[in-house]
Amino acid sequence: MEQESGIEKAFKFGRNINGIGAIALAGVALVIPGPNVVLAGWAGLNAAQAGGFEWLRKRKKKKKGAK
Numbered sequence: 001m002e003q004e005s006g007i008e009k010a011f012k013f014g015r016n017i018n019g020i021g022a023i024a025l026a027g028v029a030l031v032i033p034g035p036n037v038v039l040a041g042w043a044g045l046n047a048a049q050a051g052g053f054e055w056l057r058k059r060k061k062k063k064k065g066a067k
Contacts, residue, residue: 005064011057018050 004012025043029036 005060008057008060011053011060015050015053015057018046018053022046022050 022043025039025046029039029043032039
């Protein structure tokens, strides 16, 4: 089993925290009728950031394996 690098841990943390935030904001946007457009947009931004962190993590891992 190989060790994770510090940067990979940071990417995983960023992915996880943004994923949790996206789910929480989407849930609140469904419950509150008023500002749900703003909250839904914010949830979408968090989901996009989580996807970006996962993409960066996989790219870094692929480059590390190519060496």
